[in-house]
Amino acid sequence: MAAPQESKLKFFYNNILTGTIFGSSGSIKATSTESTGDFSVDYINNNLESNMWKASDTASPQNITFELDGGTAPKANYIIISGHNLYSAGATVALQVDASTTFASTALVTIFSTVVADGIRSTDSVFFKNFNVVGDTSAPVQQSHWRINITHSSTYIPHITLAYVGLETELAFLQAPFDPYQQRVKSNVNKSLGGYVTGVHNRYTERKLDIRLNNQSTSVYAKVKTWFEAHGVQNFFVGWNATGSTESTGDIWLVRPDLDFNNPINMNHYRDIKINLTGRKE
């Protein structure tokens, strides 16, 4: 008998690159930023795909750094980079942490260094990686200064639309019938007088994830409640089969929720959680 589909959905909304998280505050900087036009590094954490950070030239490496200004050092166990050209640029992405801004102290640790063109992906699709403390399989990394280090081909100017570094949120197993790859193509199909298709013009493809978690305990409900209250209806990433260090290219999606948040307590005194997510397929 074939193995059943089993996976827990993960929410990736927690992002230290926003500058304010978990009682800590900080700032992000980039090595360089294109000055003609609007390509601020602040755009990588605004949850919008309609703007981006772009370096000013082809110099390598380019770094995006988070520096703690006050509060507790933040933790993270995943990184997601989307809307980038790092595959085309032949880039290697390294995630580094340090206790100081120089990233040259003895506390400097390279958590990972990965060639984006890793044989799994073939395009500039979403880059995702889980990580933990080096030598540990479960402990997230906690440090005051973080750096995304990008080395790349000298003919490219790297750009990134969204970058998330933070702690993932794992939900429970899904119960209701659910196709994580549900999608709807927004397209114009024109037919001639004779009934022949003369053209199919695609606009974009919309992803739909209708999540149903019935009879859930307060711990699962607390996770979704924390997510909605902290993040609201903004875009965020959701992962399917997103575990370990997989660089699966197809299972990390940018989505946004409906405007309503309503997860009633049922007659069994458990929560019926219902979340509808919509996203633009990359």
Added chain:
Amino acid sequence: MAIVLTSAYLNQLKKGSNTPNVIIELFLDNETVLWTTSALKPDGGLNLYGSPIISKISSLQSKIDTSKGFSTLGKFSFTVTGRDNWIKLIKGNYLKHRRVVRREGFVADGFLYSDYAITFRGKISNWNRKGDDLIIEVVDDLEEGKTKIPTETARKNQYIDYRNTNPVDAMLDILSTQLGIDSTYINTTAFEAERDQWLAGWKVNRVLTDPKAGSKFLSQLQQETNSFIFHDGQRISFKVYAPVAPGQTVEKWNDNSHILDKSLTQESGYKDHHFTRAIVYYDYMEKGGNSPENYQSIFIFDDASASSTGEWLEPETKEIYSKWIRSLTHTQTTFAGVNISYVSFDNSIGTGKLYLVGGVNKRLMWQGPGDTAFGSLVDVNKGGRYEIFGASTNKSIMAVVDTSAFAALSTSQDIEITALQATVYAGQLAQKTVRRFRDPASKITFEIDKNAAAWKGNYIQPTDFKDITSDDIFDIDTTAWNNERVMITSLRPLDAKDRIKVEALQSRFSDLRYGFIAPAGYPDYTSASIVQKEYAFIGNSSNEVGATPDDGYYIW
């Protein structure tokens, strides 16, 4: 020439499925802003990026009016969504008149920025804000046509001299010199090619003295030469209404491959495109409106059979009031401060005399050809425009006077009045109007998929001809059109549906073969190839050619 498309673009049109994209380039003083409907894919290099914040593009329309002789201004508007995206654009930027370029292409691997076709160049005319959206309006350079020419002077002695001038040269001068449209935005090559092929021998004669919108003069010239000025998306271009020349191929459109379902309409043409008789009034007297008493010459062409009992029963008359076709032209006086703007038809051909009295009391007198005495002295002390009559009062001239330049002397000068081929021009205009419209010309509208927007590597444009085959279009000759040649009069891209709305007018060029002079050495008709038969062959007494025989050739 229409917009040229790259091979990558053409390949996308051939694909069964593609992802259209539109890029708007806005050229500000310190930067160029790029907006798109879809994000640009990296093109494998130092690629540009467009912010995908356009939520809507209104369809822009390029249209020509075959009866009134003008083209609509190309205009479109686009909506940028997200207040934070555009608020910094309004503040601190002089947006009005800033240039905008619209590029169309596709999101596809290997499709470069340079493959995007420039489909419109214009400038910002207006913006308005609705909620979180900013709507920006862009117009093309024919907007300059609203400028009045000649520029008015304090003494109303302004003028622009187009005596004995080719009408196409007059149009070009109005566009570039008088209206100041940059030559980059005028397809001068198209103007000159059409002029040399169809209007080489034409001469119009007019001195403009009354300020009017430049587009009005352009409209008159188009109507009187059966031609069209239109914006092809990138530049102002020009086309004379004439048969397709040998060697040029016409695309064939049909029900199965082109005309989209539920989009077809047809008008009979009875109301606006049916004339069995044409009257061309010319030798305009430079005063009054479009009324016969303000013209000194008339040409009437009547296709009596078209209005006979067996056909349309009643005549349908087209009246053309020409402002530019004249029987006479004249040499210009060299008297400083005087410009003869008009000589009346009754002067006839010959040598007239202009007499100038300088000094304190400035005056002018005119003696028409054949007269032995001058007419009355006209006091021109105040400067401006004057009508000066000869001894024969029907022999008059008009002059624009700037007395500040008058010499302090009294003298006369010969003015040579010579003939122009006005009867020929008026006759051609009348005959071609009736030939085209003696049977009503149907107007059809339909939509095509945007994949059908290219022909021979070029974007389709108004004035293009297409041969239509459709079971759903009829006229007096047939229950279904078969390769019926139409001229596109309007194109309106419907971006939201990835279609183009086409408006076209039956040309009647399918009914007759029009002849062109062939190169030397062509064989007789029966041995000629299809390509060679695009030229003219002399027919028999019934104007038939070949063994069948086939209908012969006609002169356009």
